[in-house]
Amino acid sequence: MCYGISIYLSESDTFNKNWMEKAAKSGFQYIFTSLHIPEEKDVDYVKQIKWLGKTAQEFHLEVMADVSPASLERLGLSFSELPSLTDWGISGIRMDYGFTAKQIAWLSHHLKVGLNASTINEEELKKLMDEGLQPRQTEAWHNFYPKPFTGISKASLYERNALFHRYGIKTMAFVHGDDQLRGPLHLGLPTIENHRHVTPALAALELQEMNTDKICIGDLNLTNKSLQELKFVMDGTVPLYADLYKGYEIFENRVHTNRMDAAEYVIRSVESRHKPSHFQQEAHELELFNEGTITVENELYGRYEGELQISLKNIPADAKTNVAGRIKKESLSLMKKVGSGKRFVLLNSEVK
Structure with missing residues (x-):
C-alpha cells in the first residue's frame, strides 16, 4: 500500500x-x-x-x-x-x-x-x-x-x-x-x-x-x-479514540491485535492475554454492554482474566467483566474495520 x-x-x-x-x-x-x-x-x-x-x-x-x-x-x-x-x-x-x-x-x-x-x-x-x-x-x-x-x-x-x-x-x-x-x-x-x-x-x-x-x-x-x-x-493499524477509565490507562497508546478467529460480537485483544494483569471485580449495574463498550475480564473469569474486549454489538452484561471505558462516537465506524488479525490502537487524546 x-x-x-x-x-x-x-x-x-x-x-x-x-x-x-x-x-x-x-x-x-x-x-x-x-x-x-x-x-x-x-x-x-x-x-x-x-x-x-x-x-x-x-x-x-x-x-x-x-x-x-x-x-x-x-x-x-x-x-x-x-x-x-x-x-x-x-x-x-x-x-x-x-x-x-x-x-x-x-x-x-x-x-x-x-x-x-x-x-x-x-x-x-x-x-x-x-x-x-x-x-x-x-x-x-x-x-x-x-x-x-x-x-x-x-x-x-x-x-x-x-x-x-x-x-x-x-x-x-x-x-x-x-x-x-x-x-x-x-x-x-x-x-x-x-x-x-x-x-x-x-x-x-x-x-x-x-x-x-x-x-x-x-x-x-x-x-x-x-x-x-x-x-x-x-x-496497518486502525486508530480508535477512546475514553478509558481510571485504572485501565495501561491499554491506551498500545497496539493491540484482534484475534485471527475474529468474533462476531466483540474485538478481542491478543496482547492483553499475553500480558496478564490482576483485575478485581468492579460492580456495575449495566444490563447490556452497548456497542463500543471497552471491557476487561476480572478475576472471576479464571484464565480469561485481563482480556480486553470491545463490543461490536449490544451484548448482555456480566459480573465477571469490568467496564474499562468506551470508544468515542467518532470512532465507531472505524471500529467496524478491525477485522480478523487487524491491529488497532486506543488513543485517549486528540491531536489538535
Missing part, C-alpha cells in the same frame, strides 16, 4: 514545500499534480514543474503529473520529448485524453504511465496491451470529483480495480482532505461519492478493502488529527 498527496502549482511554493515536508515525515511516498486545471491561470508551468520535481526529490517523493496534449504546449515539449521529464524530477505521467494507444504503450517503455481507471474499458485496455503496454510501468488512476453526487460507487471502483489487476496493473484512488479544501467548490475531492463526508482515515481503510493499491489525498492538505490517523492506517 502506497500513499500520496496532491500538489497544485497555483499554490505558493512555501505552502507546497511545507506540505511536502510534513507528508514525507508522515510516510507519504508520492505526489500527484495536474498540468491542465482550468482554474489555474498565469502559472509558469515549466518553472513550477521543474521546481516541484527538484523539491520532491529532496523529500524522496515521486511525482506523477496529469497531462493532456494542451499541457505539452504549455511545457514546450513534443510527445517524443516526454521521457526527458525524468531530468526534471518527474517519475511518470497520467495520460488523461488525446493520446493514442500506440503513444501510451510506447511511453510506458520510458516513463511510468497512469491510465484513467474510471473511463477506460477492457477493449481499450486489450488494445493497449497489444501495442506493447508495460504493465509494471503502468498504473490505473481513478478521477476525483469536486461536484457533489458525481463520484462513483464502491461497487464500481471494486469492479474497475479487479479489471486492471487481471492485467497486472496497480490502481490508485483519491480521498478528500479535511483542512484546506481545493476550489472552486471547496467540497472535497474524493473518488467515491459516499466518502465525501467521512474521515480520510475511514475512506482510506475502505479503499484498502476494495483492493486499491495506492491512495492519494485529493485536497490541499490534512489536519494534524487526520495526519496522525493516516500514519496509523499506513502502518
